[in-house]
Structure formats: structure tokens, C-alpha cells
Amino acid sequence: MANKGISLFQLNNQIKGVLKNSFDSDLWIVAEISEVRYNQNGHCYLELVEKDESTDQIIAKARATIWAYTFRMLKPYFETSTGQRFSAGIKVLINVSIEFQEIYGYTLNIKDIDPSYTLGDIARRRKEILNRLEEEGVLEMNKEVDFPEIPKCIALISSPTAAGYEDFTNQLENNPSGYKFHYKLFPAIMQGNQAEKSIIAALDRINEYEEVFDVVVIIRGGGSTADLNCFDSYWLAFNIAQFPLPVISGIGHERDETIVDIVANVRVKTPTAAAEYLIDCFDEKQAYHESLQEEFYNGINEILLEASENLHFLSNKFSPLVKTILERKSNQLLLANEKLIHSAKQLTKSHSFNLQNFKTKLKLGLEHRLSNEKSHSEHLQSKIGIRVGRLLENQKHKLSLHDHSIKYLNPENILQKGYTLTLKDGKIVKDISSLSKSDKIVTRFKDGLVESEIQKVNPKKHK
Structure with missing residues (x-):
């Protein structure tokens, strides 16, 4: 007879029995929460995973449940003890009982949780991240970036709706000294799973305008330790540590120090x-400049005071000597003045005699010169008169010759001698080549005109 096998229910029932016999008491297990869900009755449903430490691949997975009456106690106990939200992404040490139902299969029923393990795991992860940053040589890089003496242009990373953003801008704009700051907001998500990616994206945008800004300020208001988990991210710390501008972090309260605080240039x-x-x-x-100004004024005053004292000392020391020298020079000046007056009188008298003598000589010289010039002028006038007379006679004779030539060359005279003049178009014909058959010509005689039409032109042939 063929084997009919067993039913699924029977199989699951046997598995249930095996599990119950093998795990007859509660167990403490370590797992990472990968998913958290709540229902309207207050029950919490979890997905627990374990990852390979070298590859970060999931190597085990299980469903877990915290019933409402247990979850109402465990959740506040865990969050108060650890400062962390009970959420996905954290490692926990939990006390569970193993359950298997024929319909729903294998699940873990969580009865208790140990917060100290989660705190230790968080501290371990932070230490690992810090060690990795140090081994890669970037942990102190941003602290080594020179902080500007006057940070005037600020790149600000914050949520635009955060109270911390408003506190920062109000404090900056209403400073008692009236300093003027220029800031540009690069908005980002400042908590939750998307915060790391959002803040790194803001840093990348700022890096495109590196030459514009002096510093980067990352701010958010305070909150629970869980709200600041994103600032313990390796990649965010890695980007801030290597950023070319100095970074100021102001993301929590005095009791909170994140990895971002540690790698930033300045933490407040x-x-x-x-x-x-x-x-x-x-x-x-400003205080430094005022100090320099005060030192400068004090130095100048000391120099002036010392110079005044030296001058007073020298004045007292040399006053009698100067007085004696001045009296001696005054007497010498009076004597020199008398000599100068006497010499001036003698010189004036000598120059007066010389001037009178020169005046007499000049007068005689001028009279002699005028006499010579007058004689010379009369002689020239006589010579000019003779030459002009001759020139006029020559010109008169030339004019007479020109007049005879004009009369001789007058066409009327030529006509009187029996010659004629031929005109074409009112112009005298001088060459037969200018005439053609049928041309109208005028022949002028001494006593009249004859109009003709040329029948034939016979030019003279050259031999």
C-alpha cells in the first residue's frame, strides 16, 4: 500500500512540539531591529535581523511581537534609559519566548529588554567610527583649516522651520555692536533617516561656492539623544572632516556630543x-584694533613728551649762549649796515658822474650819426631820382614800340591792304583742315562781308 504522508497541520504541530520541548524556557538573544510597526490595539510587531560583520549582509531574520500590555512598559523604560527612540536600526538584547503556531508559523514573543546592551552597542559603534576616521587621517582635518579672523559670509545648514534657525538669525542680526553679516541658508532635513543624505547634499552645494563663504554653520535645536543619531554617522562626519571651509556645529545641548561635534572645527x-x-x-x-590704536597713541605721546623734555633741556642749556651769539651778531650787523650805507653812497656818487659823462658822449654821438645819415640820405635821394627818370624813359619807349606793334597787327590794317579774313562760326580760320564740305563761312573784306558755302576743299599736298 502506498505511503499517504502526513498533513501540513500535522507537520507544523510536530515542529511546535519539538520547539516547545527544545526551548522550554525564555532566552536572551541579540538582534538588530530592521522594522517596527504598531497596530491600533497597541501591539508592536518587529522584524529582527542579524548581519555579517564583514559584509553587512543579512544572515538571519525573524518576526517578533511585543503585546500591548508589555510594550506600554518596555518602550518608555528603554527610551528613558538609553536616550534613544525605540526604532529601526538599533541593536537590542531582548528576552523572548519561542512560539510556533500551525497557521502563523515561527515567531518570538518579547518579554523584556536590556537597555545597557544598546547603550554599549551605541558607544562601541561611535568608537569604531572615530577609530576609522583617525586611521584614515581625516579626524582632525577640519580643525586644521584656518578659521578666518572676520567670518562675515556664512553658509548655514538648517531646517528653515526650526526654532534654532530663528534663534541664530535673530542673534546675528540684532547683535549689540551692529556688525553686518551675510548668510545664506542651505535647507536640509536635520533628524531621521534622511538627515545624513540631506546634510551631505547641502555641503556639496556649498562646496560649489567655496570662494564665496568664510565658514559653514550647522545648527538645529536640542532634542532627545535619538534625534541626534544622524550626527553620529560615519559618512556625514567624513564629509565634514574633509570640508575645505571651517565648520561650526551647534546641534545639541551641553550634555550631547556627537561625532560631528568632534570632527568640526568649532563646537558650540x-x-x-x-x-x-x-x-x-x-x-x-575690534578689541585688538582698539588695543593697537591705544598702544599707538601711548607711544606717540611718550615720544612727544620725551622730545618736549629734551627741547626744554636744550633750551635752558643753550639759552645764554644763544643770547651772546645773537648780541654779537647784532653788533656785527649794525657795523655791516653802516659800511653798506657808506659804500652805497660812494657807489651812487660814482655812478651818477659816470652816467652824466655817458649821457654827454651819447648826445654827441647821436648828433654826429644823424648828420652822417642825413648826408647819406640826400645822396641816395639824388641817385634814386636819376635812376627813376631813366627807368621811366625806358618804359615809355617800350610802350611806344608796343603801341606800333598793336596797330600794325590790327586786322583792320590788314584788310586795308587788300587782304581778307575767313571766319567759321565767328572764329578766324587759320588752317584748311578745320573746314569741310557744306560748311558755312564768312569772308570779311575792308568794306563788307560775304557769306559762302564750301563746295570743295583742296588741301595743299606736301612734296
Whole structure:
């Protein structure tokens, strides 16, 4: 007879029995929460996983349940003890009983949780991240970036709706000294699973305008330790540590120190403290300048006082000597003045005699010169008269010759001698080549005109 096998229910029932016999008491297990869901009755449903430490691949998975009456006690106990939200992504040490139902299969019923394990795991992960950053040589890189003496242009990473953003801007804009700051908001998500990616994206945008800004300020208001989990991210810390501008972190309260705080160039407690730090930089620079100015004024006053004392000393020391020298020079000046007056009188008298003598000689010289010039002028006038007379006679004779030539060449005279003049179009014909058959010509005689039409032109042939 053929084997009919067993039913699925029977198989599951046998598995249930095996599990119950093998795990007859509760167990403490370590797992990572990969998913958390709640229903309207207050029950919590979890998915637990274990990952390979070297590859980060999931090597085990199980469903778990915390019934409502247990979850109402475990959740606040865990969050108060650890400062972490009971959420996906954390490792837990939990006390479970193993259950198997024929319909729903294998599940774990969570009865208790040990917060100290989660705290230890968080501390271990932070230590691992810090060690990795140090081994890669980037842990202190941003701290080594020179902080500007006057951080005037600020790249700000924050949520635009956060109270911390408003606190920062109000503190910056209403500073008592009236310093002017220029800031640009690069909005980002500041908590939750998307915060790491969002803040890194904001840093990338700022990096495109690196030459515009002096510093980067990352701010958010305080919150629970769980709210700050994203700031313990390796990749976020890695990007901040290597950023070319100095980074100021103001993301929590005094009791909270994240990995981002550790790698940043400057760490302050709150957004308000970040604004105060920037204002203090201006105050320190102003105080330094005022100190230099005061030192300069004091130095000048000391120099002037010393010079005044030296001058007073020299004045007292040399006053009698100067007085004696001045009296001696005054007497010498009076004597020189008398000599000068006497010499001036003698010189004036001598120059007066010389001037009179020169005046007499000049008068005689001028009279002689005028006489010579007058004689020369009369002689030239006589010579010019003779030459002009001759020139006029020559010109008169030439004019007479020109007049005879004009009369001789007058066409009327030529006509009187029996010659004629031929005209074409009112112009005298001088060459037969200018005439053609049928041309109209006028022949002028001494006593009249004859109009003709040329019948034939016979030019003279050259031999």
C-alpha cells in the first residue's frame, strides 16, 4: 500500500512540539531591529535581523511581537534609559519566548529588554567610527583649516522651520555692536533617516561656492539623544572632516556630543551660541584694533613728551649762549649796515658822474650819426631820382614800340591792304583742315562781308 504522508497541520504541530520541548524556557538573544510597526490595539510587531560583520549582509531574520500590555512598559523604560527612540536600526538584547503556531508559523514573543546592551552597542559603534576616521587621517582635518579672523559670509545648514534657525538669525542680526553679516541658508532635513543624505547634499552645494563663504554653520535645536543619531554617522562626519571651509556645529545641548561635534572645527552648545561665537570673533578683532590704536597713541605721546623734555633741556642749556651769539651778531650787523650805507653812497656818487659823462658822449654821438645819415640820405635821394627818370624813359619807349606793334597787327590794317579774313562760326580760320564740305563761312573784306558755302576743299599736298 502506498505511503499517504502526513498533513501540513500535522507537520507544523510536530515542529511546535519539538520547539516547545527544545526551548522550554525564555532566552536572551541579540538582534538588530530592521522594522517596527504598531497596530491600533497597541501591539508592536518587529522584524529582527542579524548581519555579517564583514559584509553587512543579512544572515538571519525573524518576526517578533511585543503585546500591548508589555510594550506600554518596555518602550518608555528603554527610551528613558538609553536616550534613544525605540526604532529601526538599533541593536537590542531582548528576552523572548519561542512560539510556533500551525497557521502563523515561527515567531518570538518579547518579554523584556536590556537597555545597557544598546547603550554599549551605541558607544562601541561611535568608537569604531572615530577609530576609522583617525586611521584614515581625516579626524582632525577640519580643525586644521584656518578659521578666518572676520567670518562675515556664512553658509548655514538648517531646517528653515526650526526654532534654532530663528534663534541664530535673530542673534546675528540684532547683535549689540551692529556688525553686518551675510548668510545664506542651505535647507536640509536635520533628524531621521534622511538627515545624513540631506546634510551631505547641502555641503556639496556649498562646496560649489567655496570662494564665496568664510565658514559653514550647522545648527538645529536640542532634542532627545535619538534625534541626534544622524550626527553620529560615519559618512556625514567624513564629509565634514574633509570640508575645505571651517565648520561650526551647534546641534545639541551641553550634555550631547556627537561625532560631528568632534570632527568640526568649532563646537558650540546651541544655535544661539553659534551666532555668539561669530559675533565674538568680530569683538575680538575690534578689541585688538582698539588695543593697537591705544598702544599707538601711548607711544606717540611718550615720544612727544620725551622730545618736549629734551627741547626744554636744550633750551635752558643753550639759552645764554644763544643770547651772546645773537648780541654779537647784532653788533656785527649794525657795523655791516653802516659800511653798506657808506659804500652805497660812494657807489651812487660814482655812478651818477659816470652816467652824466655817458649821457654827454651819447648826445654827441647821436648828433654826429644823424648828420652822417642825413648826408647819406640826400645822396641816395639824388641817385634814386636819376635812376627813376631813366627807368621811366625806358618804359615809355617800350610802350611806344608796343603801341606800333598793336596797330600794325590790327586786322583792320590788314584788310586795308587788300587782304581778307575767313571766319567759321565767328572764329578766324587759320588752317584748311578745320573746314569741310557744306560748311558755312564768312569772308570779311575792308568794306563788307560775304557769306559762302564750301563746295570743295583742296588741301595743299606736301612734296
